Amino acid sequence: xxxxxxxxxxxxxxxxxxxxxxxxxxxxxxxxxxxxxxxxxxxxxxxxxxxxxxxxxxxxxxxxxxxxxxxxxxxxxxxxxxxxxxxxxxxxxxxxxxxxxxxxxxxxxxxxxxxxxxxxxxxxxxxxxxxxxxxxxxxxxxxxxxxxxxxxxxxxxxxxxxxxxxxxxxxxxxxxxxxxxxxxxxxxxxxxxxxxxxxxxxxxxxxxxxxxxxxxxxxxxxxxxxxxxxxxxxxxxxxxxxxxxxxxxxxxxxxxxxxxxxxxxxxxxxxxxxxxxxxxx
Amino acid sequence: xxxxxxxxxxxxxxxxxxxxxxxxxxxxxxxxxxxxxxxxxxxxxxxxxxxxxxxxxxxxxxxxxxxxxxxxxxxxxxxxxxxxxxxxxxxxxxxxxxxxxxxxxxxxxxxxxxxxxxxxxxxxxxxxxxxxxxxxxxxxxxxxxxxxxxxxxxxxxxxxxxxxxxxxxxxxxxxxxxxxxxxxxxxxxxxxxxxxxxxxxxxxxxxxxxxxxxxxxxxxxxxxxxxxxxxxxxxxxxxxxxxxxxxxxxxxxxxxxxxxxxxxxxxxxxxxxxxxxxxxxxxxxxxxxxxxxxxxxxxxxxxxxxxxxxxxxxxxxxxxxxxxxxxxxxxxxxxxxxxxxxxxxx
Numbered sequence: 001x002x003x004x005x006x007x008x009x010x011x012x013x014x015x016x017x018x019x020x021x022x023x024x025x026x027x028x029x030x031x032x033x034x035x036x037x038x039x040x041x042x043x044x045x046x047x048x049x050x051x052x053x054x055x056x057x058x059x060x061x062x063x064x065x066x067x068x069x070x071x072x073x074x075x076x077x078x079x080x081x082x083x084x085x086x087x088x089x090x091x092x093x094x095x096x097x098x099x100x101x102x103x104x105x106x107x108x109x110x111x112x113x114x115x116x117x118x119x120x121x122x123x124x125x126x127x128x129x130x131x132x133x134x135x136x137x138x139x140x141x142x143x144x145x146x147x148x149x150x151x152x153x154x155x156x157x158x159x160x161x162x163x164x165x166x167x168x169x170x171x172x173x174x175x176x177x178x179x180x181x182x183x184x185x186x187x188x189x190x191x192x193x194x195x196x197x198x199x200x201x202x203x204x205x206x207x208x209x210x211x212x213x214x215x216x217x218x219x220x221x222x223x224x225x226x227x228x229x230x231x232x233x234x235x236x237x238x239x240x241x242x243x244x245x246x247x248x249x250x251x252x253x254x255x256x257x258x259x260x261x262x263x264x265x266x267x268x269x270x271x272x273x274x275x276x277x278x279x280x281x
Numbered sequence: 282x283x284x285x286x287x288x289x290x291x292x293x294x295x296x297x298x299x300x301x302x303x304x305x306x307x308x309x310x311x312x313x314x315x316x317x318x319x320x321x322x323x324x325x326x327x328x329x330x331x332x333x334x335x336x337x338x339x340x341x342x343x344x345x346x347x348x349x350x351x352x353x354x355x356x357x358x359x360x361x362x363x364x365x366x367x368x369x370x371x372x373x374x375x376x377x378x379x380x381x382x383x384x385x386x387x388x389x390x391x392x393x394x395x396x397x398x399x400x401x402x403x404x405x406x407x408x409x410x411x412x413x414x415x416x417x418x419x420x421x422x423x424x425x426x427x428x429x430x431x432x433x434x435x436x437x438x439x440x441x442x443x444x445x446x447x448x449x450x451x452x453x454x455x456x457x458x459x460x461x462x463x464x465x466x467x468x469x470x471x472x473x474x475x476x477x478x479x480x481x482x483x484x485x486x487x488x489x490x491x492x493x494x495x496x497x498x499x500x501x502x503x504x505x506x507x508x509x510x511x512x513x514x515x516x517x518x519x520x521x522x523x524x525x526x527x528x529x530x531x532x533x534x535x536x537x538x539x540x541x542x543x544x545x546x547x548x549x550x551x552x553x554x555x556x557x558x559x560x561x562x563x564x565x566x567x568x569x570x571x572x573x574x575x576x577x578x579x580x581x582x583x584x585x586x587x588x589x590x591x592x593x594x595x596x597x598x599x600x601x602x603x604x605x606x607x608x609x610x611x612x613x614x615x616x617x618x619x620x621x622x623x624x625x626x627x
Contacts, residue, residue, distance in 0.1 A: 181360070196368070200369070202370075279371075279411040281369055281370055
């Protein structure tokens with residue numbers, strides 16, 4: 001086998017797989033988004049964007065991402081730093097912390113529903129302690145803040161570990177000598193974190209943040225389980241266009257809008273966390 | 282201005298003892314080299330002085346102040362690391378200024394000191410570069426400049442030249458010695474390279490298995506090794522040893538010859554440096570096995586009563602393997618060691 005050809009031959013199966021199961025369906029969705037009947041149009045986008053639920057679901061999705069991602073980032077950094085310092089039991093702790101990753105998002109939503117619903121753990125605990133006379137309905141339209149907090153908590157619980165895993169790997173790659181040099185030259189532990197860990201972790205932070213932010217825009221099952229229709233989000237709207245309203249064109253248009261938002265945020269993150277020209281990390 | 286005193290410092294890692302009861306005083310502005318093979322504890326001792334490692338027992342004093350409970354930054358030290366540890370995400374300027382920024386010095390003071398030390402290390406052209414754009418030698422210079430910029434009382438160096446190629450190492454050796462002498466700091470320098478130690482040190486502490494075997498000037502360590510380990514470790518080729526049996530009244534039988542020695546009545550080891558031997562009419566009878574012409578000298582590996590024995594002779598001698606040589610040791614250069622304690626006998 002020609003050595004120059006071999007790499008291309010090896011990557012061919014994956015390329016084919018992606019072309020058939022990703023690029024082709026994607027082209028179909030794009031076509032669907034830009035057509036009504038047989039003619040090319042932007043009408044689907046106009047319809048979707050002018051619907052009264054669009055601004056609310058966009059705002060909710062953004063708010064949720066804005067509330068959840070920073071907390072997850074901070075938590076993941078803290079957890080990764082702790083794991084990195086551990087000598088014994090490091091793997092065990094890491095496994096336990098990543099358990100939520102193995103649970104589907106719908107199941108995660110149902111777990112937290114079992115906590116917050118009217119006959120859930122939280123209510124039985126509070127009435128057991130005598131804090132409430134009768135069960136409180138946390139997840140009702142009268143408590144929008146509570147619904148938001150419950151969804152945010154479930155998301156944080158469910159998806160922090162994906163960042164953790166990436167950051168643990170990244171932190172492990174930073175040579176110990178940099179920390180010792182920083183310590184000798186007078187950096188406090190907090191300064192070492194800010195001036196050594198964070199800058200040297202930039203490539204991992206990029207990956208973790210992009211992954212997490214994009215996934216945050218796709219939040220669906222947890223919201224469906226905990227908020228139902230009380231808290232509309234973009235993915236929920238796509239679902240309802242496709243299956244409740246049987247409007248595949250509108251669903252495709254909205255999906256492309258979400259894709260556009262994801263691309264914009266990806267570019268912003270790449271730009272914000274770029275490594276200075278000439279620096280090698 | 283700082284005298285360093287190490288008092289009864291010991292360090293154990295679990296069941297393993299890295300340092301046994303170390304006592305050492307390093308004078309103000311002295312250049313002290315800790316020399317030893319890998320695993321002898323020299324780096325551990327340096328890290329204890331730096332505060333990167335805690336001694337199991339003992340005290341460290343710098344400039345009359347007990348520092349072993351203080352973090353590294355409060356000890357008045359700066360350090361040069363073996364792998365440089367030049368931060369890859371900072372420019373050369375910010376690397377050199379790192380410690381000054383941590384001390385929150387005003388910008389113009391940081392700039393003044395960075396530029397001065399960069400000039401001293403001849404890297405003022407590189408201040409805007411990142412470490413990835415530098416060669417190993419340049420990175421080494423940044424690491425030294427970063428330490429000098431702190432204007433510390435003490436500079437600690439952990440094998441700073443070991444990652445450089447031979448020619449660059451020789452050049453940096455001389456330059457480092459000059460720069461450090463001008464900076465008036467006390468320096469502790471860890472190395473396994475005896476040439477580095479001999480050429481740079483005011484005093485050398487030879488370490489072996491977690492102990493300081495001898496702390497003396499390079500010439501003293503070379504001429505009067507305190508123990509067989511030092512005699513065998515320093516000098517290339519190392520010192521020769523032959524068993525000696527007492528013949529009474531300061532006479533010793535060595536390799537079939539009778540030689541004057543100390544007044545002792547037990548078996549000793551006779552020792553002589555290969556370059557302190559001359560071809561003569563009377564002396565030790567040796568059979569040449571390997572002859573290596575080294576340009577300036579002739580290194581002859583011989584056999585005396587089955588023991589390995591090396592002689593460095595003038596390069597114009599004609600010696601062939603198999604020749605029988607008569608080697609006369611220079612009397613004032615002969616040393617004696619007690620084989621039981623391995624220590625030198627006066």
